[in-house]
Amino acid sequence: LPAGNEFDRVFVVLVAARNPLNIGAAARAMSNLGFAHLRVVNPYSVAFREARSAVGAAALLREAQEYRSAAEAVADCTLVVGTTVAEHRELQHPLRRLEYGARIIRRQMKSNRIGLLFGSEKRGLSNEDLSHCHWLMRIPTREEHGSMNLGQAVAVCLYELARDSRVAVQPEKVIRATGAEVERISMLLLETLRASGYLNPRAVTAADKARRLVRRLDLTKRDADVWLGMLRKILWKLRAGDDSAN
C-alpha cells in the first residue's frame, strides 16, 4: 500500500446513508484498504449510531465527522468526485470510468485533499450534491443491473485507488483551489451575471449551474485568487453603474 499520508488526503463522504449495515460496511472497507477519514452528511442518526459496531472499524467510526450538507463536507477539498452507476442519465458532468478516474485521483492525492462522494442507497446523489463535484466516476456495472450495494461500491472504489500502487505515476504538484474558494467564485459569478442582466434573478437552477461551470474550470489556487479579484471588481463596477444610472 502507498504511504499512509496519501490516503489520508482522501475523504469518503456518505450522503444521506440510511442503513447502518451499509455505513458500517463502508467503514470496514476503508479500514481494510487503509483509508481513515469518513464524513457523513445527514445520516439517519440511529443508523449512524448503530453502524459504530462495524467489525474492526469502531475507531474509524468514532472519528467520523457529521455534516449538514455536502457543501460543508467538501469545503476543504480541492477535488470533489461523485460516484454513480448511471450511464444514460442526463449528466451535466464529465463521467469517467473508475479505472481512469482513479488514476487522476491518485495523481492529485499526492498534494491535494480529495472528497469522494457516495449517495444514498435508494436515490444516489442529488443534483445539488452533484453540483459540488468536479466530475463523476462510474463503476463499470452491467446496464441491466447497475445499482450496487453502497458498502460494495465503496470497497470497489477504494480498492481501485489502492491497487497496484507500485506503478509509477507522476506526482501532481499543483495546488488546486479548495471547495470553499470555488464556492466563493461561483457565488460572485452568480451575482455578476445577475447584476449584468445575463441571468433572471428568479432562475432557480442558476446557482447549481454556476457552481458546475466554475468547478469544471478546475482552477489552481493561484488562478482562483486572480478570478476572485477580477469578479469582485467587475461586480463592484456593475453596481456602481447601476447606482449612477438611477
Added chain:
Amino acid sequence: LPAGNEFDRVFVVLVAARNPLNIGAAARAMSNLGFAHLRVVNPYSVAFREARSAVGAAALLREAQEYRSAAEAVADCTLVVGTTVAEHRELQHPLRRLEYGARIIRRQMKSNRIGLLFGSEKRGLSNEDLSHCHWLMRIPTREEHGSMNLGQAVAVCLYELARDSRVAVQPEKVIRATGAEVERISMLLLETLRASGYLNPRAVTAADKARRLVRRLDLTKRDADVWLGMLRKILWKLRAGDDSAN
C-alpha cells in the same frame, strides 16, 4: 465489459457461508459485474433461503447450485483459486496479489472453467478446501485489519477480473475550445477588466496575461460558448453603466 461467455466460465464458490446478507451481497455483486454462476457449499440452509431476496439478484440465486463439499463444487473446473487475506499464515500454496492473480485468471478464462473459492466469514477456507486450490489470491488489505466482509471481498475480486486496464489510459472524448475561441474569450475578458477598472488601460502585458489565464481554464467547446455569452453581456452592461454615468 468483456464478452459474456468469458465470465460464464467463472464459478464463484461460497464455502460454508453463514450470513444470508453476505450470500445475497455476493450474488448482487456478481450480477452487477456480469458473473452468472454461483455455487454454494454447505450453506446454512436458512441463510441460503433468506439470501434469495437479494436486490436484483433473485434469478441468479435461484440458479445457484448447492454442493456438499468444495471438491464437488470445483470438480469440473480446470483452475481453482482460493481467496484469502492471510499474509503470514503458513501457506502451502503460491500466494498472489489480486492484481496479478486476476491477470492469470483473465487469460485462462478464455478457454477454461475457473473456480473462485471464498471461505466462511469467521474462518475463511479450511485446509481441506485449500487442498483443492491451485494457488491463492490475496486482496491487498492492511496487515492491521485484513479481514474483509465476504460480500465486499467478492465484489473487489470480481471487479478486478472485470476491470478494463485499457480504459485507465484512454483519452477523453470531450471537444475542447479552439484557439480562436480562446482568443475571443481572452479579448473579451481584457475589455471587461478594462471597463471595470480592474486593469490600467495602458498595462502592456495585460493581453498576454489574460490569454494565459484563459488558456489555463482548458475550456470545453460547450463551456467556451457559455463564457463568451456571459462576458459579452457583462461588458455591454459595464459600458451601459458608464454611458449613463456620463
